[in-house]
Amino acid sequence: MNDAPASQDPLLIQPIRKRETLADQIYGRVLELIAAGQIAEGAKLPSEHQISERFSVSRPVVREALARLRDDGIIVARHGIGSFVRRRPPQGLIDYAGADDVAGLMRCMEARLAVEPAAARLAALRAAPDDLSRIDSALAELEQVMRSREPVIELDFAFHMAVARASGNEIFARMLDTTRAQMQAAIGVAQSLTRIGTDQRIEAVITEHRQIAEAIRARDGEGAALLMSYHLTQARQRVTDQRRRV
Amino acid sequence: MNDAPASQDPLLIQPIRKRETLADQIYGRVLELIAAGQIAEGAKLPSEHQISERFSVSRPVVREALARLRDDGIIVARHGIGSFVRRRPPQGLIDYAGADDVAGLMRCMEARLAVEPAAARLAALRAAPDDLSRIDSALAELEQVMRSREPVIELDFAFHMAVARASGNEIFARMLDTTRAQMQAAIGVAQSLTRIGTDQRIEAVITEHRQIAEAIRARDGEGAALLMSYHLTQARQRVTDQRRRV
Amino acid sequence: MNDAPASQDPLLIQPIRKRETLADQIYGRVLELIAAGQIAEGAKLPSEHQISERFSVSRPVVREALARLRDDGIIVARHGIGSFVRRRPPQGLIDYAGADDVAGLMRCMEARLAVEPAAARLAALRAAPDDLSRIDSALAELEQVMRSREPVIELDFAFHMAVARASGNEIFARMLDTTRAQMQAAIGVAQSLTRIGTDQRIEAVITEHRQIAEAIRARDGEGAALLMSYHLTQARQRVTDQRRRV
Amino acid sequence: MNDAPASQDPLLIQPIRKRETLADQIYGRVLELIAAGQIAEGAKLPSEHQISERFSVSRPVVREALARLRDDGIIVARHGIGSFVRRRPPQGLIDYAGADDVAGLMRCMEARLAVEPAAARLAALRAAPDDLSRIDSALAELEQVMRSREPVIELDFAFHMAVARASGNEIFARMLDTTRAQMQAAIGVAQSLTRIGTDQRIEAVITEHRQIAEAIRARDGEGAALLMSYHLTQARQRVTDQRRRV
Numbered sequence: 013m014n015d016a017p018a019s020q021d022p023l024l025i026q027p028i029r030k031r032e033t034l035a036d037q038i039y040g041r042v043l044e045l046i047a048a049g050q051i052a053e054g055a056k057l058p059s060e061h062q063i064s065e066r067f068s069v070s071r072p073v074v075r076e077a078l079a080r081l082r083d084d085g086i087i088v089a090r091h092g093i094g095s096f097v098r099r100r101p102p103q104g105l106i107d108y109a110g111a112d113d114v115a116g117l118m119r120c121m122e123a124r125l126a127v128e129p130a131a132a133r134l135a136a137l138r139a140a141p142d143d144l145s146r147i148d149s150a151l152a153e154l155e156q157v158m159r160s161r162e163p164v165i166e167l168d169f170a171f172h173m174a175v176a177r178a179s180g181n182e183i184f185a186r187m188l189d190t191t192r193a194q195m196q197a198a199i200g201v202a203q204s205l206t207r208i209g210t211d212q213r214i215e216a217v218i219t220e221h222r223q224i225a226e227a228i229r230a231r232d233g234e235g236a237a238l239l240m241s242y243h244l245t246q247a248r249q250r251v252t253d254q255r256r257r258v
Numbered sequence: 259m260n261d262a263p264a265s266q267d268p269l270l271i272q273p274i275r276k277r278e279t280l281a282d283q284i285y286g287r288v289l290e291l292i293a294a295g296q297i298a299e300g301a302k303l304p305s306e307h308q309i310s311e312r313f314s315v316s317r318p319v320v321r322e323a324l325a326r327l328r329d330d331g332i333i334v335a336r337h338g339i340g341s342f343v344r345r346r347p348p349q350g351l352i353d354y355a356g357a358d359d360v361a362g363l364m365r366c367m368e369a370r371l372a373v374e375p376a377a378a379r380l381a382a383l384r385a386a387p388d389d390l391s392r393i394d395s396a397l398a399e400l401e402q403v404m405r406s407r408e409p410v411i412e413l414d415f416a417f418h419m420a421v422a423r424a425s426g427n428e429i430f431a432r433m434l435d436t437t438r439a440q441m442q443a444a445i446g447v448a449q450s451l452t453r454i455g456t457d458q459r460i461e462a463v464i465t466e467h468r469q470i471a472e473a474i475r476a477r478d479g480e481g482a483a484l485l486m487s488y489h490l491t492q493a494r495q496r497v498t499d500q501r502r503r504v
Numbered sequence: 505m506n507d508a509p510a511s512q513d514p515l516l517i518q519p520i521r522k523r524e525t526l527a528d529q530i531y532g533r534v535l536e537l538i539a540a541g542q543i544a545e546g547a548k549l550p551s552e553h554q555i556s557e558r559f560s561v562s563r564p565v566v567r568e569a570l571a572r573l574r575d576d577g578i579i580v581a582r583h584g585i586g587s588f589v590r591r592r593p594p595q596g597l598i599d600y601a602g603a604d605d606v607a608g609l610m611r612c613m614e615a616r617l618a619v620e621p622a623a624a625r626l627a628a629l630r631a632a633p634d635d636l637s638r639i640d641s642a643l644a645e646l647e648q649v650m651r652s653r654e655p656v657i658e659l660d661f662a663f664h665m666a667v668a669r670a671s672g673n674e675i676f677a678r679m680l681d682t683t684r685a686q687m688q689a690a691i692g693v694a695q696s697l698t699r700i701g702t703d704q705r706i707e708a709v710i711t712e713h714r715q716i717a718e719a720i721r722a723r724d725g726e727g728a729a730l731l732m733s734y735h736l737t738q739a740r741q742r743v744t745d746q747r748r749r750v
Numbered sequence: 751m752n753d754a755p756a757s758q759d760p761l762l763i764q765p766i767r768k769r770e771t772l773a774d775q776i777y778g779r780v781l782e783l784i785a786a787g788q789i790a791e792g793a794k795l796p797s798e799h800q801i802s803e804r805f806s807v808s809r810p811v812v813r814e815a816l817a818r819l820r821d822d823g824i825i826v827a828r829h830g831i832g833s834f835v836r837r838r839p840p841q842g843l844i845d846y847a848g849a850d851d852v853a854g855l856m857r858c859m860e861a862r863l864a865v866e867p868a869a870a871r872l873a874a875l876r877a878a879p880d881d882l883s884r885i886d887s888a889l890a891e892l893e894q895v896m897r898s899r900e901p902v903i904e905l906d907f908a909f910h911m912a913v914a915r916a917s918g919n920e921i922f923a924r925m926l927d928t929t930r931a932q933m934q935a936a937i938g939v940a941q942s943l944t945r946i947g948t949d950q951r952i953e954a955v956i957t958e959h960r961q962i963a964e965a966i967r968a969r970d971g972e973g974a975a976l977l978m979s980y981h982l983t984q985a986r987q988r989v990t991d992q993r994r995r996v
Contacts, residue, residue: 060830072386075829076426079384088722091813092798098722122380123429130372138325140318180322183369183440187433194429219750230580230590235737242734245727258711306584321583334968337567338552344968465996476826476836481983488980491973504957564878568918571876615921618868626860630817632810672814675861675932679925686921 038067038077040111046086047101047254057087057095077115084118086252102254104208108201117201120194121248125241127187128172133237135178136228143178144229150174151225155218161207168199171221175240178228202251212258213250220246284313284323286357292332293347293500303333303341323361330364331498348500350454354447363447366440367494371487373433374418379483381424382474389424390475396420397471401464407453414445417467421486424474448497458504459496466492530559530569532603538578539593539746549579549587569607576610578744594746596700600693609693612686613740617733619679620664625729627670628720635670636721642666643717647710653699660691663713667732670720694743704750705742712738776805776815778849784824785839785992795825795833815853822856824990840992842946846939855939858932859986863979865925866910871975873916874966881916882967888912889963893956899945906937909959913978916966940989950996951988958984 042063045051057078058066064074078095081087088098109117135143150171157164169192176184188195206213220243227235250256288309291297303324304312310320324341327333334344355363381389396417403410415438422430434441452459466489473481496502534555537543549570550558556566570587573579580590601609627635642663649656661684668676680687698705712735719727742748780801783789795816796804802812816833819825826836839852847855873881888909895902907930914922926933944951958981965973988994 076384076386080426083383085722085724085727088724119427119429122427123433126373126376126430127433134368137329138322140322180326181365181368183365183437184372186436187369187373190432190436191429230577232577232580235577238730238733238737241730245730331968331970331973334970476823478823478826481823484976484979484983487976491976568876568878572918575875611919611921614872614919615925618922619864619925622864630814632814672818673857673860675857675929676864678928679861679865682924682928683921 034069034073035076035080036115037112038063038069038073039080039115040106040113041067042077042081043086043101043114044106044111046097047103047106049100051097053097053100053255055097056093057097059094080115080118083122084252085249099249099253100255101252102205104205105201105251108204109197113197116194117198117251118248120191120198121244123191124172124188124195125244127184128176128244129237129240131176131179131181131184131188132224132228132240133233134181134184135175136231136233136236138180139178139228140180143174146174147171147178147225147228151221154221158206158214158218161214163200163207164203165196165199168203169196175224175228202247205251210257216246216258217250280315280319281322281326282361283358284309284315284319285326285361286359287313288323288327289332289347289360290352290357292343293349293352295346297343299343299346299501301343302339303343305340326361326364329368331495345495345499346501347498348451350451351447351497354450355443359443362440363444363497364494366437366444367490369437370418370434370441371490373430374422374490375483375486377422377425377427377430378470378474378486379479380427380430381421382477382479382482384426385424385474386426389420392420393417393424393471393474397467400467404452404460404464407460409446409453410449411442411445414449415442421470421474448493451497456503462492462504463496526561526565527568527572528607529604530555530561530565531572531607532605533559534569534573535578535593535606536598536603538589539595539598541592543589545589545592545747547589548585549589551586572607572610575614576744577741591741591745592747593744594697596697597693597743600696601689605689608686609690609743610740612683612690613736615683616664616680616687617736619676620668620736621729621732623668623671623673623676624716624720624732625725626673626676627667628723628725628728630672631670631720632672635666638666639663639670639717639720643713646713650698650706650710653706655692655699656695657688657691660695661688667716667720694739697743702749708738708750709742772807772811773814773818774853775850776801776807776811777818777853778844778851779805780815780819781824781839781852782844782849784835785841785844787838789835791835791838791993793835794831795835797832818853818856821860822990823987837987837991838993839990840943842943843939843989846942847935851935854932855936855989856986858929858936859982861929862910862926862933863982865922866914866982867975867978869914869917869919869922869926870962870966870978871971872918872922873913874969874971874974876918877916877966878918881912884912885909885916885963885966889959892959896944896952896956899952901938901945902941903934903937906941907934913962913966940985943989948995954984954996955988 042051042057051057057063060071060074060078063078064071067074078087078089082089082095086097086099086101087095089095105114135147139147150167154164154167154171157167172195173185173188176188179185206217220239223239224236224243227239288297288303297303303309306317306320306324309324310317313320324333324335328335328341332343332345332347333341335341351360381393385393396413400410400413400417403413418441419431419434422434425431452463466485469485470482470489473485534543534549543549549555552563552566552570555570556563559566570579570581574581574587578589578591578593579587581587597606627639631639642659646656646659646663649659664687665677665680668680671677698709712731716728716731716735719731780789780795789795795801798809798812798816801816802809805812816825816827820827820833824835824837824839825833827833843852873885877885888905892902892905892909895905910933911923911926914926917923944955958977961977962974962981965977
């Protein structure tokens with residue numbers, strides 16, 4: 013610790029945790045088994061030890077992968093008994109995202125859940141008239157294109173960026189832009205699943221966006237934050253729950 | 259809206275709100291008046307109209323600047339009466355940051371308040387042993403250097419980055435890194451004021467960091483998030499309240 | 505109140521703010537005008553001064569009533585311009601609740617929004633097997649009876665009490681029980697409006713309850729709290745927004 | 751469930767979970783061992799099985815008691831390894847509260863953490879002039895009497911009730927009043943420990959209250975909620991951490 017660690021700033025130049033990649037792969041492998049129905053909904057997962065043996069990775073890697081699957085709502089732990097499948101993700105999730113990338117997409121959703129509700133709250137308090145019309149335009153286009161079942165990745169992203177910008181704090185937009193590629197990938201997967209989904213699902217997604225815009229326009233900060241949290245949580249659930257129709 | 263706005267993505271290529279700069283300048287001007295004691299603590303601010311005349315800017319610009327001063331705890335609005343000085347910032351804030359940059363530093367604090375408590379919560383749930391020792395090392399160095407009243411910008415930043423990385427979600431670290439320059443400027447200003455401050459203030463800042471680390475080590479997610487929010491809020495208040503001793 | 509306030513503890517023995525009743529009445533009067541369409545959606549409300557004259561009450565009373573209407577999402581303030589109707593409540597709200605009681609019902613919702621999400625979060629972390637089956641039973645009955653469009657006040661209340669009890673902290677249940685009469689009145693009004701509502705609305709209400717139960721069963725504390733907040737906010741909006749179909 | 755459960759409303763007439771008492775007793779027994787130093791700080795607790803044998807209670811009862819000790823910050827679980835002492839509570843906690851009652855006092859703190867920050871936020875938005883002076887009076891008396899190291903249970907309770915009443919929603923005050931006896935017992939224990947504590951501790955407690963009042967007066971809703979959460983969390987920690995000086 014004495015040999016100049018701070019000046020070289022090892023926190024930033026070294027790659028972010030090597031282990032991430034491995035854990036992401038194990039996350040993907042287990043997810044594939046669940047999506048394929050090889051471990052059924054409600055069924056008990058193999059033990060940490062068994063998974064570690066099967067994929068020839070260390071226990072901490074397995075533990076991290078399982079912790080993420082739990083945080084993402086795919087499995088649920090029962091104290092002292094083991095982990096059980098909570099939801100079977102649709103096969104489309106694996107097909108569209110690639111098994112190894114699902115963990116990354118979920119982390120993107122998680123980070124957005126920290127940033128976007130706060131931005132929406134401030135947007136409700138501060139949006140200038142041109143911010144509001146930018147949000148409304150993005151919403152109007154989004155509705156129209158979604159109903160035609162065309163791809164709307166750019167429009168969805170534009171809506172969320174318009175909210176972030178309306179916060180009056182450019183850092184929120186910059187933070188979202190930092191995850192632009194991952195965000196658009198995540199939106200792309202969600203939309204692929206939505207576009208092959210029911211009309212109700214399309215209307216539900218539209219309603220979630222519309223409610224956010226309405227709360228911002230009504231200067232309802234708490235409401236805007238809550239509705240953004242709800243939207244992102246529902247989006248996450250839509251891509252991970254094969255049984256979900258809406 | 260029909261001539262291809264989405265494809266060109268105007269949200270991102272155009273500069274973020276021109277108005278920002280002007281509002282930031284008015285923010286700085288009013289702040290200078292308050293810091294210099296020309297508008298005393300508890301005193302009523304000139305009306306929006308008067309400020310707009312005096313600085314030859316439009317009412318919306320003034321309104322935005324005042325809204326920020328309110329959000330940053332400098333002034334307080336009384337319904338239908340006007341705005342009053344809540345706190346006189348120390349002259350050092352203007353000296354170290356430059357009046358025009360204070361608004362930007364405050365937005366940096368605001369954005370950190372959205373991201374860092376969420377990261378701290380996840381760090382408490384997920385930190386691996388090496389994450390914990392990285393946090394502890396940063397903390398130990400920070401304590402030592404702060405007590406010697408030497409500059410600790412890098413170390414303070416390193417502590418917060420270590421917490422963000424311990425979240426197990428690399429996006430949090432990337433988001434903080436996005437504001438690296440502003441964050442370090444903000445930390446620099448806070449530290450300049452702390453280093454010329456009382457011993458109690460130095461101990462208070464150390465305690466705030468230590469409590470965060472302790473909550474993460476104890477796997478107390480709610481606690482870690484709360485203590486991070488508290489720390490950032492107190493930091494913001496320390497740089498804006500001249501009367502504050504601790 | 506000058507003679508020995510602390511020792512006699514006037515905070516508790518005196519009635520809670522006399523002004524409440526007057527402000528509640530003004531709240532009700534303005535609400536009636538909006539529900540009857542006499543002040544249209546989007547239209548500007550009379551000024552504080554005009555309302556104060558019209559109903560022969562002081563400005564602070566009017567200000568309080570308007571602040572509540574704003575908090576309850578009925579009107580929205582535009583800085584320096586005035587207040588505008590955001591939503592027209594259904595006539596049924598006035599009919600079922602009585603204009604003078606609506607403000608009280610809304611305060612009940614507000615207090616529930618503080619207590620119930622916290623209880624749901626703890627329920628997710630702590631619910632014992634018998635807690636879970638109590639929640640599921642309440643849910644099953646609720647679904648069945650709601651679909652038959654029969655009154656379900658007791659069942660709805662029972663569901664929320666079962667969640668509060670599952671928190672493992674008896675105080676949450678006791679606090680809800682404190683507002684039992686008001687809560688059941690509020691539930692009653694909401695249900696009256698739901699029962700004459702569309703099938704989609706009935707399914708939406710059922711889904712909101714089911715999602716809460718599912719998150720608790722899945723040990724998803726954050727999710728359970730968010731979904732409870734969402735449910736209560738939606739319930740509040742359903743009774744105040746005449747245009748809302750779901 | 752078929753024989754008329756809803757009409758008889760078994761949720762409310764039956765006593766709240768019998769198991770509570772037993773788990774509370776085990777909580778108290780383990781706490782005594784830790785307070786007495788028989789299980790040292792950092793040391794590993796006996797296993798669930800061992801505790802269950804030693805006190806002749808079922809595993810679920812032990813599990814519940816340990817979960818509470820974890821939630822209250824006394825112990826910390828390490829995945830797959832066991833539970834370890836995080837903090838040694840001061841002997842005074844057992845002496846003043848009685849071992850069997852500590853779990854109940856902690857639940858009181860937990861419930862207050864749900865209700866009081868929400869009330870403080872609304873108080874900041876709505877407090878009328880007489881609400882503010884009531885808060886200030888309670889604060890002034892509290893400061894004076896605390897510094898003289900006299901008992902201030904009523905005054906502390908009065909301060910918190912004044913904040914709850916200032917929320918403009920009488921239900922918050924009624925909910926706190928519901929836990930009046932437990933709240934005053936909890937305040938009594940905290941104060942007994944504070945009064946034999948250092949001057950710094952007394953000043954810290956005063957500062958926490960003063961910050962809440964200041965945020966309410968400044969109409970800073972987010973700040974008031976955060977500072978109330980911080981105060982209650984610190985209060986809980988003060989009574990459970992023997993090493994803590996402030």
